[in-house]
Amino acid sequence: MERKSCSPLLLCLLILVIMGLVGYIHFKKELVNKLTNKVEFSEAGVREKDLDANDYGLAVEHTQKEFDNADKEVKELQDEVGKLNSAKEEKDKEVKACQDSVAGLNNDVAAMEKEKSDTDGKKTKWNEDINSLKQKLQDQSPVCAYFKISEEVLKKDPTIKELCPQIHTVVQ
Incomplete structure (x- = not known):
């Protein structure tokens, strides 16, 4: 009987061990599922970080191109300003020459006007002299x-x- 009495005990013990193993397997499976979820989360985070890094790299590249284009435009504008400044300096020299010429002409005009007024004064005196002489001629x-x-x-x-x-x- 002892054999028979041990068998249910053994059977119970075997069931307990099997249940323990099933519980242990279930626990390990849950741990694997949790770790798989963490790995997937980590991989998703890494993929997102890679995408962000790629986007950032593209943004940096785009911004660098814009900076290069802006630098190119600034150089072109500086060259154009240089050309315009040299043209402006030439025009300023021409304006200065014209102003000097106008000043000289104004001096010439003033001298001519003075000469004309002197001549007009002499002419008036001469006319008076001529009229006086004519009067004397007409007088007997x-x-x-x-x-x-x-x-x-x-x-x-x-x-x-x-x-x-x-x-x-x-x-x-």
């Missing part, structure tokens, strides 16, 4: 009244009659 000179000239002399020099219209002619 008392000297002419004392001249007596023959007609032959008057024929030779008719201007005498113009100078002294009241000259008396003498018949010879």
Whole structure:
């Protein structure tokens, strides 16, 4: 009987060991599932980090290209500004030359105006002198009244009659 009584005990012990093994296998399977989930999470994180790194690299590359293009444009604009500055300097020299020329011309004009005003003053004086002389010519000179000239002399020099219209002619 002892044999028989041991058999249920052994059977119970065997069932307990099997249950323990099943529990242990189940526990290990849960651990494997948890570790698999962690690995998948880690791999997903690594993939995401790789994608972020690739995006960052592309962004850096794009930004670098923009910087290079901006530098290129700045150099082109600096070259253009240099050309424009040299053209501006030439134009400034031309303007300065024109201003100097205008100043010289203004001086010439002022000198001419002064000369003209001097000439006008002289002209006025001369006109006055001419008018005075004309007046004197038109006035009968008392000297002419004392001249007596023959007609032959008057024929030779008719201007005498113009100078002294009241000259008396003498018949010879």
